[in-house]
Amino acid sequence: xxxxxxxxxxxYYRSLNRLKTIGLEKVFAHxxxxxxxxxxxxxxxxxxxxxxxxxxxGGYEIHDLLxxxxxxxxxxxxxxCIIIGCGRxxxxxxxxxxxxxxxxxxxAGFDSDPLVYSDASHPVPIYPxxxxxxxxxxxxxxxxxxxxxxxxxxxxxxxxxxxGVMGILNFSPITLKPQAxxxxxxxxxxxxxxxxxxxxxxxxxxxxxxx
Amino acid sequence: xxxxxxxxxxxYYRSLNRLKTIGLEKVFAHxxxxxxxxxxxxxxxxxxxxxxxxxxxGGYEIHDLLxxxxxxxxxxxxxxCIIIGCGRxxxxxxxxxxxxxxxxxxxAGFDSDPLVYSDASHPVPIYPxxxxxxxxxxxxxxxxxxxxxxxxxxxxxxxxxxxGVMGILNFSPITLKPQAxxxxxxxxxxxxxxxxxxxxxxxxxxxxxxx
DNA sequence: GAGTTAATGTACACTTTTTCACATAAATAG
DNA sequence: CTATTTATGTGAAAAAGTGTACATTAACTC
Numbered sequence: 001x002x003x004x005x006x007x008x009x010x011x012y013y014r015s016l017n018r019l020k021t022i023g024l025e026k027v028f029a030h031x032x033x034x035x036x037x038x039x040x041x042x043x044x045x046x047x048x049x050x051x052x053x054x055x056x057x058g059g060y061e062i063h064d065l066l067x068x069x070x071x072x073x074x075x076x077x078x079x080x081c082i083i084i085g086c087g088r089x090x091x092x093x094x095x096x097x098x099x100x101x102x103x104x105x106x107x108a109g110f111d112s113d114p115l116v117y118s119d120a121s122h123p124v125p126i127y128p129x130x131x132x133x134x135x136x137x138x139x140x141x142x143x144x145x146x147x148x149x150x151x152x153x154x155x156x157x158x159x160x161x162x163x164g165v166m167g168i169l170n171f172s173p174i175t176l177k178p179q180a181x182x183x184x185x186x187x188x189x190x191x192x193x194x195x196x197x198x199x200x201x202x203x204x205x206x207x208x209x210x211x
Numbered sequence: 212x213x214x215x216x217x218x219x220x221x222x223y224y225r226s227l228n229r230l231k232t233i234g235l236e237k238v239f240a241h242x243x244x245x246x247x248x249x250x251x252x253x254x255x256x257x258x259x260x261x262x263x264x265x266x267x268x269g270g271y272e273i274h275d276l277l278x279x280x281x282x283x284x285x286x287x288x289x290x291x292c293i294i295i296g297c298g299r300x301x302x303x304x305x306x307x308x309x310x311x312x313x314x315x316x317x318x319a320g321f322d323s324d325p326l327v328y329s330d331a332s333h334p335v336p337i338y339p340x341x342x343x344x345x346x347x348x349x350x351x352x353x354x355x356x357x358x359x360x361x362x363x364x365x366x367x368x369x370x371x372x373x374x375g376v377m378g379i380l381n382f383s384p385i386t387l388k389p390q391a392x393x394x395x396x397x398x399x400x401x402x403x404x405x406x407x408x409x410x411x412x413x414x415x416x417x418x419x420x421x422x
Numbered sequence: 423g424a425g426t427t428a429a430t431g432t433a434c435a436c437t438t439t440t441t442c443a444c445a446t447a448a449a450t451a452g
Numbered sequence: 453c454t455a456t457t458t459a460t461g462t463g464a465a466a467a468a469g470t471g472t473a474c475a476t477t478a479a480c481t482c
Contacts, residue, residue, distance in 0.1 A: 001418070004469080010410050011386065028429070037388055040429095041471060048431060056477040057429045073410060074417040081409065088306055092299035093405070098361070098384050102406045104413075143412055150309070167412040169405070173309050175222065177248055188415040190408050194304070194380070195313045197401050198292065199221050199284060201354055201378040202315075204399040206285045207212070215439080239459065251459095252441060259461060267447040268459045 005046055011036040012043070013069045017101070020062050028059040079104045080141045082165070084156045085148030086111040086126050089171060093145060094123050107139045112152075129159060136163040143167030150174055161187055216257060222247040223254070224280045228312070231273050239270040290315045291352045293376070295367045296359030297322040297337050300382060304356060305334050318350045323363075340370060347374040354378030361385055372398055 001009075015035035019027055029047075033040040047054070052068050054060035070076070081099075083090045086109045094106055109126040111117045117126040127135055135141070144160045146153060146168060153172035160168060161181055168189045170176045173196075178189045212220075226246035230238055240258075244251040258265070263279050265271035281287070290313075294301045297320045305317055320337040322328045328337040338346055346352070355371045357364060357379060364383035371379060372392055379400045381387045384407075389400045 006411055006414055010407050054430060057479055073414050079413050088303035092303045095299055098406050102410055104406060104409050142416060143409060167416045169408055169412060188412050190412055192403060195309050195315060196221050197380055198315050198354060199313055200217055201380060201399050201401055202290050203217055203284050205353060205378045265460060268449055
């Protein structure tokens with residue numbers, strides 16, 4: 001499966017959940033395409049490639065789709081996540097309640113500052129970064145979110161990999177690159193650079209696409 | 212200029228700034244490719260298309276590149292930004308100091324809660340959402356960051372457009388779609404969905420690319 | 423139950439993006 | 453000064469992705 005397709009599938013999944021809560025039971029490729037911001041042809045092609053079949057003229061059963069896509073996306077597996085760097089952004093993410101519907105759980109935070117990790121007034125326990133290995137093992141952590149300052153990003157990244165956390169969501173302005181670990185595993189890294197996003201927006205405003 | 216290329220250019224710009232602070236003066240397409248995570252051929256092709264020329268065997272002058280790319284990216288223009296929704300994430304972004312090096316300024320926040328907007332202990336003033344039009348005009352705001360709960364996202368979006376803010380960075384889980392305004396202008400919308408990013412990471416971990 | 427309509431499924435054409443390959447120019451070495 | 457090395461610049465090929473068109477099937481209509 002390619003990357004763009006994966007993005008689309010997570011979008012479909014999300015949109016389908018919305019449609020379901022509204023009370024719909026069936027959906028047409030065209031509707032889903034609108035909701036996910038793609039063309040209807042691509043929706044059909046995606047499903048076709050994934051072995052998902054609808055009913056001619058009847059569209060697709062939302063429930064079936066959610067099950068199929070859910071399996072593909074690995075719903076039901078443990079999706080435990082830790083936060084490295086409990087500054088403002090890290091704490092904000094800890095309190096964020098948009099993860100649960102997707103089965104993602106923030107199970108712990110880490111910080112280098114004793115004042116932070118000895119403070120118990122957080123939704124999840126915060127540990128000193130030195131304890132990362134044991135916590136990762138004990139809580140079956142599979143992904144980590146990096147919300148540390150720029151200069152600490154590489155170190156956090158290495159510690160995560162060393163602790164066996166192969167999924168990384170990086171909010172620091174450094175672009176972290178996936179590199180195979182000693183045991184040959186390849187981490188999955190997504191970099192979100194907020195300043196960069198804004199820059200792109202300003203550019204696109206300045207030079208609108210004429211299309 | 213296409214979208215992927217724009218992303219690459221902002222990456223080049225950022226990487227070049229780093230290389231410059233290290234003390235380098237020249238850079239080869241190959242180095243920059245590594246730093247930006249693309250292939251060397253694509254770096255050369257990008258520059259070629261942008262009319263940027265290096266020296267055969269000598270690579271590219273970092274300073275010249277930064278000037279050229281800076282012009283393309285519109286550095287030097289006012290890049291004033293407001294934050295809609297001053298919850299934890301909104302406040303965290305207000306305190307974020309990674310915008311300044313890029314010339315981006317957060318100039319105001321907006322919230323619907325009187326307890327929030329009457330509190331003066333923030334780095335920038337916070338106004339009730341009803342005052343958005345006047346503030347946008349007075350402060351020459353060109354972009355807005357949406358950090359409100361899901362149910363308020365569409366409303367925030369519409370208010371921004373109505374106030375004339377055509378650049379939108381949306382952190383709410385709703386995917387906002389650009390739609391031409393009454394006066395025919397097309398907004399630029401970037402959606403960042405954190406849960407979705409994590410989901411993709413979990414998927415990629417589960418089914419590693421074999422390549 | 424024949425005709426019409428509505429939606430899927432997919433082959434094919436088209437477009438965009440990336441890589442390859444190599445000509446070109448500059449610097450260095452002998 | 454000639455040969456060699458190194459990196460740019462770019463046309464052509466390859467690959468990837470998208471859209472179009474239409475055959476196919478199912479439901480509805482009369």
